[in-house]
Amino acid sequence: MAPRVPVATYRVQLTKDFGFAAAAALVPYLKDLGISHLYASPFLAARPGSTHGYDIVDHARLSADLGGDAAFEAMSNALNTAGMGLILDFVPNHMGVGYSDNAWWLDVLEWGQKSPHAPSFDIDWQGLPYREQPGVLLPILGKPYGDALQRGEIRLTFDAATGSFAAWYFEHKLPINPQRYGEILRTIVAHANAEHSDAGRQLTALAEQYRERGAPSYADAPRLKQALATISGAADIIATGLIAYRGDSETGWPTLHRLLERQAYHLAYWRVAFSAINYRRFFDINDLAGLRAEHPATFRAMHVLVARLIAEGRLQGIRLDHIDGLWDPAQYTRRLSELIRRVRPGVRRHDFYVLVEKILGPHEPMPQFPAVDGTTGYERLNLISRVLLDSAGLGSLDTIWRDFTGERASFPDMLRAAKQRVLATMLASEFTVLARALARIAAGHFSSRDYTLDRLRAALEAYVIEFPVYRTYITASRISEADRETIADVVERARARWDGPDPDIFGFLRDAITADLAHDSGYSAPRVRSFALKLQQFTGPLMAKSLEDTAFYRYHRLLALNEVGGEPAAPELSVDDFHREQARLAKEMPHGLVATATHDTKRGEDARMRILTLAEMPENWRETVTHWRSLNAPHLKRDAAGRSPSAGHEYMVYQSLVGAWPFEGTDETFTGRMQAYALKAAREGKRETSWTNPRDDYEAGLHDFVAAILDPQRSGRFVDSIAAFAQRTALLGALNSLSQVALKLTLPGVPDFFQGTELWDFSLVDPDNRRAVDFPSRGDLLKQQTPWAELAANWRDGRIKLALTTKLLHARNEFPALFQDGDYSALRLDGKDTGHAVGFARTLRRQRLIVVVGRHFAGLSNGGREWPRDCDITIAGEDGTRYRDLLRDRSITDGQPALGELLRELPVCVLIRAE
Numbered sequence: 001m002a003p004r005v006p007v008a009t010y011r012v013q014l015t016k017d018f019g020f021a022a023a024a025a026l027v028p029y030l031k032d033l034g035i036s037h038l039y040a041s042p043f044l045a046a047r048p049g050s051t052h053g054y055d056i057v058d059h060a061r062l063s064a065d066l067g068g069d070a071a072f073e074a075m076s077n078a079l080n081t082a083g084m085g086l087i088l089d090f091v092p093n094h095m096g097v098g099y100s101d102n103a104w105w106l107d108v109l110e111w112g113q114k115s116p117h118a119p120s121f122d123i124d125w126q127g128l129p130y131r132e133q134p135g136v137l138l139p140i141l142g143k144p145y146g147d148a149l150q151r152g153e154i155r156l157t158f159d160a161a162t163g164s165f166a167a168w169y170f171e172h173k174l175p176i177n178p179q180r181y182g183e184i185l186r187t188i189v190a191h192a193n194a195e196h197s198d199a200g201r202q203l204t205a206l207a208e209q210y211r212e213r214g215a216p217s218y219a220d221a222p223r224l225k226q227a228l229a230t231i232s233g234a235a236d237i238i239a240t241g242l243i244a245y246r247g248d249s250e251t252g253w254p255t256l257h258r259l260l261e262r263q264a265y266h267l268a269y270w271r272v273a274f275s276a277i278n279y280r281r282f283f284d285i286n287d288l289a290g291l292r293a294e295h296p297a298t299f300r301a302m303h304v305l306v307a308r309l310i311a312e313g314r315l316q317g318i319r320l321d322h323i324d325g326l327w328d329p330a331q332y333t334r335r336l337s338e339l340i341r342r343v344r345p346g347v348r349r350h351d352f353y354v355l356v357e358k359i360l361g362p363h364e365p366m367p368q369f370p371a372v373d374g375t376t377g378y379e380r381l382n383l384i385s386r387v388l389l390d391s392a393g394l395g396s397l398d399t400i401w402r403d404f405t406g407e408r409a410s411f412p413d414m415l416r417a418a419k420q421r422v423l424a425t426m427l428a429s430e431f432t433v434l435a436r437a438l439a440r441i442a443a444g445h446f447s448s449r450d451y452t453l454d455r456l457r458a459a460l461e462a463y464v465i466e467f468p469v470y471r472t473y474i475t476a477s478r479i480s481e482a483d484r485e486t487i488a489d490v491v492e493r494a495r496a497r498w499d500g501p502d503p504d505i506f507g508f509l510r511d512a513i514t515a516d517l518a519h520d521s522g523y524s525a526p527r528v529r530s531f532a533l534k535l536q537q538f539t540g541p542l543m544a545k546s547l548e549d550t551a552f553y554r555y556h557r558l559l560a561l562n563e564v565g566g567e568p569a570a571p572e573l574s575v576d577d578f579h580r581e582q583a584r585l586a587k588e589m590p591h592g593l594v595a596t597a598t599h600d601t602k603r604g605e606d607a608r609m610r611i612l613t614l615a616e617m618p619e620n621w622r623e624t625v626t627h628w629r630s631l632n633a634p635h636l637k638r639d640a641a642g643r644s645p646s647a648g649h650e651y652m653v654y655q656s657l658v659g660a661w662p663f664e665g666t667d668e669t670f671t672g673r674m675q676a677y678a679l680k681a682a683r684e685g686k687r688e689t690s691w692t693n694p695r696d697d698y699e700a701g702l703h704d705f706v707a708a709i710l711d712p713q714r715s716g717r718f719v720d721s722i723a724a725f726a727q728r729t730a731l732l733g734a735l736n737s738l739s740q741v742a743l744k745l746t747l748p749g750v751p752d753f754f755q756g757t758e759l760w761d762f763s764l765v766d767p768d769n770r771r772a773v774d775f776p777s778r779g780d781l782l783k784q785q786t787p788w789a790e791l792a793a794n795w796r797d798g799r800i801k802l803a804l805t806t807k808l809l810h811a812r813n814e815f816p817a818l819f820q821d822g823d824y825s826a827l828r829l830d831g832k833d834t835g836h837a838v839g840f841a842r843t844l845r846r847q848r849l850i851v852v853v854g855r856h857f858a859g860l861s862n863g864g865r866e867w868p869r870d871c872d873i874t875i876a877g878e879d880g881t882r883y884r885d886l887l888r889d890r891s892i893t894d895g896q897p898a899l900g901e902l903l904r905e906l907p908v909c910v911l912i913r914a915e
Contacts, residue, residue: 002085002316004351005591005820007036007812009087009752013599013770014041015051020071024078029779034809037085047096055096055288059302076314085316093325094282097289098140100173110175112264114218120298122290124433127278128266138265139273139286140172149257152248156256158238163229178221180262182207188241199233277429283541284426294327299335311343317353324471324540327533330369337371355593359565361469366589374592377752378565381595383581384743387838388736390856391572393615400622401557405647411555411569418550419465421686422542430538435460437531441512445522448508459505462494470540476529479514487513553685556648559655560611563602575838579826586748586824594749596740597757604761604769607659609740610733616858624725625654631718635708637701644701646688653678660762661726663796671710675703677764732857734795735907738804739853742908745808746851748824758805759798788905811886818844831872836860852899854907873899883911
C-alpha cells in the first residue's frame with residue numbers, strides 16, 4: 001500500500017508513444033529507485049493526438065490514445081502490487097474546444113444559452129456588438145470570414161445517420177440549430193425540384209410541423225433528427241439540394257451566410273480573437289475554453305471518473321492544474337475534499353494527497369486552500385538555485401550583459417512594458433470584457449456615472465500593470481486583510497503614476513476590486529462581485545504571459561534565474577535567509593513538492609546549474625563572451641531593419657550553449673535543438689519577432705547564425721573555444737547539480753523527479769524537455785554497484801547523479817517520518833571555507849539528520865579544472881555524537897567531524913545520528 005504522504009514522486013509525460021502500458025513497465029524501475037508515487041500527466045480523454053493531455057474533451061473517459069480502460073487497469077494493478085500510488089495531473093480550469101470532439105461545446109454551439117452545458121463555459125453572451133441575438137465568437141478561420149465564405153471553405157453538410165445538419169470549416173464542426181432545419185429543408189427541396197416526390201413531401205411536411213417560432217425545443221429536437229434519418233430517399237434529395245448553400249456560388253454564399261448569422265456562434269478570422277473574443281480561455285489559447293467549476297452541475301460532471309478512481313483506490317493523489325484560473329479556488333478545493341470524503345467514507349486528512357500548481361511571489365504566503373498539501377514546488381526550486389548562486393558576481397554579470405547588448409531598462413520597467421504589450425494584444429479581449437463590466441457598474445450609480453469607459457479602462461490598466469503577484473483570493477463573502485492591503489498598495493502605486501485629470505477614479509476602482517461596492521445599496525451587488533472575482537482570474541494569465549513568457553526572454557543577465565516562480569533580477573539570498581525560508585516551509589507546507597525540473601521549466605535542471613556558475617567567474621565570462629562576439633560577427637545578418645540576431649538574442653544563445661553543451665560534442669541534432677530553442681525564445685520575447693507577427697527575415701537570420709556558429713568547418717575557432725569553456729562550467733555545474741540533488745532530497749517537502757532527470761539533464765524549454773527517455777539504460781545502470789571514487793572519476797556519464805539520487809531515496813524510505821515531519825534548523829559550521837557550504841539538521845524526537853552541501857566551487861576546484869580539493873569545514877557543537885554516513889555506509893565517531901575528506905568524492909555529506 002502506498003504511503004499516505006509520498007516519499008518521492010516521479011512525473012511522466014504520457015503520450016500515444018508512451019501510454020499506460022509503458023508506464024506499467026516502468027514500475028519496477030521506479031520502485032528500485034525509491035519512488036513511492038507515479039505522478040502522471042493528464043490521462044482523461046483529450047483531443048486525439050494530444051502531446052500533453054491538457055486539452056481534455058471528455059472528463060468521463062480515459063484517453064484511448066494512452067491505451068484506454070484495460071491498459072489503465074493493468075498500470076493501476078502494477079502500481080498496487082508494488083505498493084506505489086498514482087497522482088493525476090487534473091485540469092479543472094478548461095477544456096479543449098473547437099474541432100468535432102467535445103460534446104459539451106458542440107451542444108453549446110448548437111443551442112446557445114438553451115444548452116444545459118452553456119453554464120459550464122465562461123461565456124459573455126452579450127459581448128458581441130452589432131448582433132441581434134447572443135452568441136459566442138469563434139475565431140477559427142485562417143482568413144477573413146468573407147474570403148473563407150466565398151471560397152467555399154465553409155460547407156453545410158448533412159449526416160444521414162444522425163439526421164443532423166452542420167457546417168464544417170475543415171476539421172471544425174459547427175452544428176446548426178434544429179430550429180433552423182425547417183428553412184433549410186424548404187430551401188433544399190425547392191432547389192432539388194423534389195416537391196412532388198414522396199421523400200420531398202415528407203421533408204416539407206416535417207419542415208411545416210416545426211414552423212412555429214421556437215420549435216423544436218431542446219427536448220423535441222432528437223425526434224426531429226430521428227425522423228430525418230428515417231425518411232427513405234431523404235439523403236439523396238438533401239445531397240442535391242445542399243448545392244443551394246455552396247459558398248463558392250453567387251447565390252449560395254448569401255444563403256449560407258444568412259443561415260450562419262442565425263446561429264449561436266459568430267465565425268471570425270483567428271486574429272479577431274485579440275480584441276473581440278467573448279469566452280474565457282486558458283491564457284490566449286483559443287481552443288482551450290475556460291470552465292466554470294464553481295457551477296455545481298459542472299463540478300459534478302467534471303469529476304465523475306475521478307470520483308470513481310478515488311473510490312476504487314486507483315488514485316492516491318491529484319495535482320490541480322492552474323488553480324489561479326478558478327473563480328474561487330478555496331471553494332473548489334473544499335468541494336473536492338467533500339467529494340473525496342463522500343466516495344471514501346472515513347478518509348483521514350492525508351489519506352489523499354492534493355497539490356496545486358500555484359506560483360508564489362517573493363515572500364508571498366501560501367493561500368489557505370482547504371485540504372491542500374502544498375504547491376508543485378517552484379518556490380523551492382528557486383530557493384535552491386539562489387542559495388547555490390555566488391551572488392557576489394551578479395553586479396558584474398549585469399554590467400557585462402548591458403555592455404554587450406546596450407540594454408538599459410530595469411527589470412521592473414521591462415515587466416511593465418511586457419504587461420502593456422500583452423494587454424494590447426493577446427489578452428485584449430479579456431481585458432475589454434473586464435473594462436466594460438467595470439463601466440456598467442459605474443454607470444449604475446449617481447456618484448460614479450461620470451467615469452467613462454475609456455477612463456475606467458485606463459485606470460484598470462494602470463492597476464493591473466502595477467499588480468505584483470498572480471492573484472488575490474477574494475470570495476463572494478469575504479476579503480482577507482492581506483488581500484485588502486495588497487490592493488490598497490497597488491492602487492496607490494497606480495495613482496502615483498497617473499497623469500489623468502480624474503485621480504479620484506482610483507477610490508471607485510479600489511472599492512470595486514475589493515467588492516466593497518457590493519455593500520452599497522446603490523450598486524448591483526452581483527455585478528460588483530462578478531467583476532471582482534473575474535479580475536482575479538485575469539491577473540494570473542496576465543502575469544504569466546508578461547513575466548514567464550515575455551520578460552524572461554528579454555532579461556538575460558543570468559538565465560539560470562529566469563525560471564518559473566523566480567526573480568530574474570533577484571537580489572542576494574543569504575544562507576541565513578535560506579534557512580529562515582526552509583524553517584517556515586517546514587511549518588507551513590511540510591508536504592509540498594520540492595521540484596528542480598518540471599514539464600514547464602525553462603531549461604533542464606543541470607543546464608541551469610551550469611549557467612549558475614557564470615556568477616563565480618564573471619571576469620572570465622566577460623573576456624570569453626566578448627571574444628565570441630568578435631569571432632561570430634561575420635555570421636550576423638545586417639540590413640536596413642537592423643541585425644539578426646539582435647545583441648540580446650546573441651547573448652542569450654551563448655548562455656544557452658553553455659548550459660546545454662553536450663559532452664560528446666555537437667551534431668546536427670544538437671544544432672536543430674538550439675535553432676528551435678532560439679526561435680521560440682525570440683518569439684516569446686516579442687520584440688524582433690513574435691508568434692502572432694513572425695518576421696521571416698529576422699528568423700531566417702537567427703536560424704542561419706546558430707547553424708553557422710556550430711559548424712566546425714565555418715566556425716572552428718568558436719567551437720573549440722566554447723568546448724574548452726564548457727569543460728570548466730560542466731564540472732562546476734555537475735558539482736552544483738549534486739548539491740541540488742541532495743538539497744531536493746533532504747529539505748522539507750516531497751522530492752519530485754521529472755522523467756529522466758536522474759541522469760544529467762541538459763534539455764531546453766519544451767518541447768525539448770519532453771523528448772523520449774531511455775529507461776532501459778537507466779534500469780541497467782541502477783543495478784550497478786560502483787564505488788564513489790570510480791563514479792567521481794567518470795562523472796560525465798551521469799552515474800554519480802543516479803547513485804546519489806538512489807542512496808538518498810533509500811534513506812527517505814528508511815526514515816520516512818524524519819524526512820516528512822522533522823524540524824528544520826540551521827547547522828553551525830566552522831573553518832575558513834564555510835562560505836562554500838550550506839548545512840542544516842532535520843530532527844524528529846531522537847532522530848537527527850545532518851546535511852552539508854558544497855557551493856561556489858570555482859574557488860575550491862582550481863577554477864573548474866579539477867575535482868575539488870580538501871576544504872576546511874567542520875560541524876560545530878557535535879562533540880561526542882556518533883553518526884552514520886548514509887552515503888558511504890560508515891560510522892563517524894570523531895567529535896566535530898572535518899568535512900574535507902567526506903567532501904572529496906562528493907560535494908555532499910549526509911549523516912544520521914546513530915542509535
